[in-house]
Amino acid sequence: MADLNNLLTPLYLNEKEIRKIIELLFFSYRDFTAGPDKILEKLSFGRAHHRVIYFVGKQKKITIKELLTILQITKQSLSRVLNQLIKEKYILVSSGNDKRTKNLALTKKGMELENQLSTIQINKIRNIIKNFKEPDINGFKKILYEMIEDVNKNKFDEINN
Amino acid sequence: MADLNNLLTPLYLNEKEIRKIIELLFFSYRDFTAGPDKILEKLSFGRAHHRVIYFVGKQKKITIKELLTILQITKQSLSRVLNQLIKEKYILVSSGNDKRTKNLALTKKGMELENQLSTIQINKIRNIIKNFKEPDINGFKKILYEMIEDVNKNKFDEINN
DNA sequence: TTATTTAGGTCAGCCATATTGACTTAATTA
DNA sequence: TAATTAAGTCAATATGGCTGACCTAAATAA
Numbered sequence: 001m002a003d004l005n006n007l008l009t010p011l012y013l014n015e016k017e018i019r020k021i022i023e024l025l026f027f028s029y030r031d032f033t034a035g036p037d038k039i040l041e042k043l044s045f046g047r048a049h050h051r052v053i054y055f056v057g058k059q060k061k062i063t064i065k066e067l068l069t070i071l072q073i074t075k076q077s078l079s080r081v082l083n084q085l086i087k088e089k090y091i092l093v094s095s096g097n098d099k100r101t102k103n104l105a106l107t108k109k110g111m112e113l114e115n116q117l118s119t120i121q122i123n124k125i126r127n128i129i130k131n132f133k134e135p136d137i138n139g140f141k142k143i144l145y146e147m148i149e150d151v152n153k154n155k156f157d158e159i160n161n
Numbered sequence: 162m163a164d165l166n167n168l169l170t171p172l173y174l175n176e177k178e179i180r181k182i183i184e185l186l187f188f189s190y191r192d193f194t195a196g197p198d199k200i201l202e203k204l205s206f207g208r209a210h211h212r213v214i215y216f217v218g219k220q221k222k223i224t225i226k227e228l229l230t231i232l233q234i235t236k237q238s239l240s241r242v243l244n245q246l247i248k249e250k251y252i253l254v255s256s257g258n259d260k261r262t263k264n265l266a267l268t269k270k271g272m273e274l275e276n277q278l279s280t281i282q283i284n285k286i287r288n289i290i291k292n293f294k295e296p297d298i299n300g301f302k303k304i305l306y307e308m309i310e311d312v313n314k315n316k317f318d319e320i321n322n
Numbered sequence: 323t324t325a326t327t328t329a330g331g332t333c334a335g336c337c338a339t340a341t342t343g344a345c346t347t348a349a350t351t352a
Numbered sequence: 353t354a355a356t357t358a359a360g361t362c363a364a365t366a367t368g369g370c371t372g373a374c375c376t377a378a379a380t381a382a
Binding site: 058 | 171179180182183184185187189193212215233282283286291292293295298299300302303305308310313317
Binding site for chain 4: 063064065075076079096098099100101102
């Protein structure tokens with residue numbers, strides 16, 4: 001049976017090969033987030049601030065609730081980070097049409113920081129994938145997409161309609 | 162000049178497309194680590210314990226120093242996590258030939274937990290990539306590899322020689 | 323052989339990010 | 353009018369990092 005499997009199963013489905021992928025994910029993700037972390041540190045911010053700035057910057061306006069469903073953290077967790085960003089004028093809050101909701105948007109200061117942080121990561125990826133051909137890049141994107149849980153695929157699709 | 166760029170630059174190097182990759186990385190990595198987290202929680206362990214168990218399990222034996230260079234955390238940080246795993250008999254410590262060093266290895270209990278945790282992630286990846294063809298998978302791996310900083314590429318190569 | 327470096331450990335304090343639970347207010351909707 | 357929803361807040365707790373200071377024992381270099 002083991003021999004049969006060896007004949008029928010492609011090499012890349014071997015446990016050893018898949019463990020390599022696990023490690024690739026670990027190392028690559030860690031190095032990917034390391035760049036912005038240095039800038040954030042100078043401002044006494046952390047990765048959580050980056051995520052908030054990123055997703056607030058992505059839409060013209062976003063409510064607290066929408067932000068929470070993207071980030072999947074509790075509102076108590078978001079609260080601390082978000083209030084710091086509001087107090088230091090990176091994010092502007094205004095009331096929505098539904099008076100219960102609030103709309104968040106980046107200020108000019110916020111956009112500048114967002115740009116500074118994202119540029120690092122965008123350049124990093126651009127410099128890598130420019131050396132690859134489209135099939136490789138498509139494989140990369142498609143497999144990453146499939147690694148997302150179905151519920152969250154919807155969220156990804158929504159914000160990238 | 163902008164028009165010229167549009168003619169010469171492939172679509173996948175557009176900022177918008179690269180931002181999608183940033184988000185794919187965020188969502189996929191988060192969902193990828195979510196599985197083991199649930200099991201770890203029952204044991205009052207966290208992701209840090211998982212990483213230690215994973216990399217101790219990978220080699221027949223590993224020293225503290227080697228583990229530290231892989232994980233890139235301080236020895237104070239490692240200490241707490243590692244001592245819990247030793248105390249609860251997931252990891253066994255013995256003295257190396259160089260009497261200053263210590264060799265870490267998984268116990269049977271440790272191997273069982275390692276297997277339980279890794280199986281979740283291995284199956285997840287296997288179920289995804291079995292639906293892809295080799296060029297896609299190669300693109301995925303190659304790009305992930307290039308996202309690792311050069312110093313750490315060496316580490317990845319070493320542990321996968 | 324003495325001096326230096328290396329591997330490992332420890333104590334103390336601090337910070338960031340997350341959690342749960344309980345409770346409140348104001349606005350919208352059934 | 354009652355129920356639900358969006359947002360906020362207080363308090364306690366856990367995890368996973370960090371810095372700095374300091375120690376021991378063993379190996380290696382001068």
